[in-house]
Amino acid sequence: MHTIKDNPILKREIMMDHYESPRNFQLSNDSFYRQIHVYSQSCQDDIHLQILINKDIIEDVRFEGKACVIATAATSIMTELIKGCSIKQANEIIENYFAMINQKEYDENLLKEAVALETIGKQANRISCATLSWNGLKELLNENEKKQSESNKN
Amino acid sequence: MFNVDKIRQDFPMLQGKTNEGKPLIYLDNGATTLKPNSVIEAVNNYYQNISSNINRGDYKLAYLVDQAYESARETVANFINCQNKEVVFTYGTTHALNQIAYGYGLNNLKKDDEILITIAEHASNTLPWYRLAAFTKAKVKFIPLDKKGRITAKNVKKMLNEKVKIVSITHVSNVLGCINDIKEISKVVHNFNAILVVDAAQSAPHIKIDVKALDCDFLVFSGHKMCGPTAVGVMYGKYHLLENTQPLMLGGGMNTRFDTNFNVSLKDVPYKFEAGTTNIEAVLGLEAAINYLQKIGLDRIASYEKQLKDYAINRLKKLDNVIVYNPEADIGIISFNVLDKGKIIFGQDVASYLSKHGLCLRSGNHCAKNLWQYLNTDSTVRCALYFYNTKEEVDKLIEVLETTTLEKCIDVIL
Numbered sequence: 001m002h003t004i005k006d007n008p009i010l011k012r013e014i015m016m017d018h019y020e021s022p023r024n025f026q027l028s029n030d031s032f033y034r035q036i037h038v039y040s041q042s043c044q045d046d047i048h049l050q051i052l053i054n055k056d057i058i059e060d061v062r063f064e065g066k067a068c069v070i071a072t073a074a075t076s077i078m079t080e081l082i083k084g085c086s087i088k089q090a091n092e093i094i095e096n097y098f099a100m101i102n103q104k105e106y107d108e109n110l111l112k113e114a115v116a117l118e119t120i121g122k123q124a125n126r127i128s129c130a131t132l133s134w135n136g137l138k139e140l141l142n143e144n145e146k147k148q149s150e151s152n153k154n
Numbered sequence: 155m156f157n158v159d160k161i162r163q164d165f166p167m168l169q170g171k172t173n174e175g176k177p178l179i180y181l182d183n184g185a186t187t188l189k190p191n192s193v194i195e196a197v198n199n200y201y202q203n204i205s206s207n208i209n210r211g212d213y214k215l216a217y218l219v220d221q222a223y224e225s226a227r228e229t230v231a232n233f234i235n236c237q238n239k240e241v242v243f244t245y246g247t248t249h250a251l252n253q254i255a256y257g258y259g260l261n262n263l264k265k266d267d268e269i270l271i272t273i274a275e276h277a278s279n280t281l282p283w284y285r286l287a288a289f290t291k292a293k294v295k296f297i298p299l300d301k302k303g304r305i306t307a308k309n310v311k312k313m314l315n316e317k318v319k320i321v322s323i324t325h326v327s328n329v330l331g332c333i334n335d336i337k338e339i340s341k342v343v344h345n346f347n348a349i350l351v352v353d354a355a356q357s358a359p360h361i362k363i364d365v366k367a368l369d370c371d372f373l374v375f376s377g378h379k380m381c382g383p384t385a386v387g388v389m390y391g392k393y394h395l396l397e398n399t400q401p402l403m404l405g406g407g408m409n410t411r412f413d414t415n416f417n418v419s420l421k422d423v424p425y426k427f428e429a430g431t432t433n434i435e436a437v438l439g440l441e442a443a444i445n446y447l448q449k450i451g452l453d454r455i456a457s458y459e460k461q462l463k464d465y466a467i468n469r470l471k472k473l474d475n476v477i478v479y480n481p482e483a484d485i486g487i488i489s490f491n492v493l494d495k496g497k498i499i500f501g502q503d504v505a506s507y508l509s510k511h512g513l514c515l516r517s518g519n520h521c522a523k524n525l526w527q528y529l530n531t532d533s534t535v536r537c538a539l540y541f542y543n544t545k546e547e548v549d550k551l552i553e554v555l556e557t558t559t560l561e562k563c564i565d566v567i568l
Contacts, residue, residue: 012564043518
């Protein structure tokens with residue numbers, strides 16, 4: 001297997017592929033989905049993100065929107081990584097993704113194709129593109145946790 | 155003969171500076187412009203030789219600054235052909251438009267009155283009117299643009315009625331670059347006894363402004379878009395309207411008396427608008443910028459920019475992978491997008507790629523977020539030329555655009 005790390009040709013292919021055919025690119029009308037609208041304060045990136053959580057499992061992740069190649073690919077890759085994960089696993093992936101973005105140690109095996117974005121720090125002004133939906137996902141999971149702990153209290 | 159090489163020597167930013175390791179090619183002049191030595195020296199001179207406050211001191215040094223400050227006012231007045239007392243220094247176009255919206259609008263508008271703007275306006279000539287409408291229960295309405303994106307007297311006339319109190323429009327759109335015929339528009343606006351506010355942020359740097367000839371009621375512009383310092387601008391108003399306008403900010407330097415019975419009397423126009431210690435260095439820098447532009451000559455600047463813009467448009471038109479949205483622009487603002495396999499590459503991706511080649515261009519909606527219904531695209535890349543740009547710089551832009559692909563745009567982060 002080719003490793004993505006330090007392989008710009010493979011990274012470019014991954015980015016192109018996810019930009020040209022984004023995965024999970026259609027919102028659901030199902031009201032059980034939790035939804036968030038994330039958009040950049042400084043550029044045009046504008047994404048609606050949905051997750052469907054059943055017990056502890058993220059059964060589905062979807063998005064729609066208009067965004068640059070970095071934001072679109074980062075979101076598409078994220079949906080593939082997170083779909084089917086437990087919340088605990090998802091949080092671990094998120095943690096590793098942000099560690100990678102911040103040029104700290106991270107687990108390549110957990111991030112798979114997201115490793116294509118490992119050098120985003122080269123263009124510091126684009127970090128916000130690569131983290132837009134990932135921050136959205138974090139927020140959705142936080143909301144979910146709050147709801148859970150509230151309903152546990154009752 | 156317009157000697158651009160000689161002009162470039164006046165700008166420290168044009169002396170061997172780089173962007174991402176490549177020679178700097180600055181084409182973002184719609185956002186802000188580079189500064190010539192004379193402007194930088196005027197700012198320095200204030201701090202190094204005549205540092206003190208205005209309108210306050212009894213000592214000679216303070217008097218010298220007062221004189222310098224008022225000389226700047228006179229320079230601005232001559233620049234736009236009005237009286238000195240009709241020139242108010244602000245912190246920029248945005249401040250000036252807010253000053254007019256609240257200072258004039260709040261006292262002169264009532265429920266169901268109308269304010270006319272267009273979808274081509276910058277946020278600063280849109281949002282203050284939205285808020286004024288919310289405060290007064292007046293309505294904001296949009297004058298339609300013609301096919302070429304211009305604001306015409308004909309379309310303004312269609313929208314006018316006795317409820318319209320304010321028409322506030324741009325002289326030159328920061329995305330479309332066309333010059334609107336303010337002279338004709340002011341006639342129709344005045345026929346309905348409304349006032350005409352002109353946003354000259356994108357015109358004052360490039361073409362000669364004569365407020366008497368335009369017969370506008372207010373006209374505003376920023377220093378930094380015309381080789382001057384940041385955070386200084388001008389609000390011109392006809393004197394009787396300035397008298398009828400309340401200051402947005404109150405404080406020191408703008409009042410004559412006040413007491414514990416809440417009696418307050420203000421200074422005369424224009425001083426009542428200049429509360430607090432103003433941006434003195436920038437006012438003096440703005441004067442130097444105006445002197446600099448006038449030394450070259452606004453007419454020569456306009457004709458050189460026109461040539462350069464025509465050259466750029468002609469070259470861009472020949473590229474199969476570039477769409478130009480405003481080929482008929484009057485000034486050097488060119489809005490475009492780049493295609494890869496027939497699909498628009500997101501503007502920000504293109505701008506990041508261009509940056510790798512030293513090229514500084516802006517992408518996005520350029521603060522005119524209502525305009526996109528007209529252009530049928532969410533965002534563009536904008537090349538905004540100024541008189542210090544060269545054909546060689548345009549050539550470099552074309553050379554890079556010609557070979558821009560989505561893959562190359564991705565490569566900038568790999």
